[in-house]
């Protein structure tokens with residue numbers, strides 16, 4: 001039987017309707033937009049904006065955000081067609097099973113582990129850093145860093161305990177149930193969006209127009225020396241000019257990851273045909289507007305060169321305390337809101353991961369344990385607990401520098417395959433009812449593939465190599481386990 005065996009669409013839809021197996025349908029359009037915004041705004045905005053501005057794009061980081069948003073919008077339009085047409089849990093994995101065949105579906109499901117599980121671990125590590133900042137650095141170094149890190153005075157990390165704690169709390173919330181998770185998420189989303197709006201509104205008055213000159217970093221911009229003596233040069237091609245703006249787009253792409261997590265909730269949505277496109281595109285649009293305004297204010301309040309010295313995770317608090325006199329209270333509030341905000345990103349990522357595994361396990365490409373539902377909560381609790389062990393091991397023992405870009409590459413790979421899938425399905429199944437149609441096919445999918453591929457290429461070689469090894473490992477598991485157990489093959 002072909003490696004590219006496809007799951008018939010009718011079977012997918014039947015599976016969604018099968019009430020014995022189905023998850024509870026409790027979510028509406030508002031919940032989905034909240035789930036999307038909750039999944040999207042996080043470490044990408046609050047940590048990477050400053051890194052992209054300081055290192056490569058300067059004040060033109062606003063354009064970097066627009067470029068990354070355009071790539072996501074093309075992919076988002078394709079996701080919306082799929083999610084409304086095939087409203088079952090599993091997102092890109094499920095779409096690929098129906099269009100591109102089993103082995104491609106497996107590859108997508110496997111790379112979504114990079115996006116969701118590694119994404120959750122990455123943000124948990126940022127959460128731990130912010131908690132330590134908020135507590136004035138009072139958590140001993142060794143208990144909030146991985147063993148692969150060492151402090152300036154030679155202390156080795158043992159385990160990142162706060163990251164483990166937040167992952168455990170969120171896993172328990174998820175096991176308790178979708179409706180409850182959605183309520184917690186909605187409250188935090190309101191706090192998170194409010195703090196972004198407050199920063200934009202108050203910061204606007206402190207914008208110094210000279211900080212926008214030059215808007216795009218010139219090749220001969222002088223080097224900047226960080227306090228630890230590291231020298232940052234703007235001379236390399238990807239550190240200045242329009243190529244710097246593109247490099248900035250690759251860095252801030254992380255900030256958009258998560259809108260696709262909305263599509264993993266299709267099977268728990270009351271009216272997926274209408275609500276899915278609203279959830280996906282609505283959350284993407286809201287975040288793009290907030291990001292552009294936020295980055296415009298941040299680079300207007302503080303000169304971009306400051307972010308080489310003070311950027312990274314403390315950038316927002318730094319800009320407020322240094323350039324907005326009288327607003328010290330806002331810095332503390334922002335840090336607290338960011339902590340809450342990161343937890344909803346982790347929630348959406350862990351949620352998405354368990355739902356992708358739920359679908360893969362229903363298809364028997366993964367063991368049945370990943371789709372066992374709790375008798376009263378109706379959530380895949382065993383899967384949630386296994387994921388806690390996996391993400392906890394990564395967040396506890398691996399530094400963020402190794403996990404962040406892997407999250408982006410896994411996501412971009414899935415985006416590329418979803419764009420191709422839409423085009424293929426228009427040819428193979430033109431008659432299927434599509435409540436939402438991606439406009440201008442094949443132009444939009446092709447542009448989506450091009451932009452996402454360009455971003456994959458602009459990521460560092462180390463990330464590309466590790467992602468490739470991950471994919472090979474996935475193929476070994478496919479040929480030794482999944483192919484033999486696949487329910488589609490054993491029917």
Ligand code: ALA
Pocket residue numbers: 039040041042043044045119123254255256257258345
């Ligand atoms: N977009 C999410 C974040 O920025 C992953 O944290």
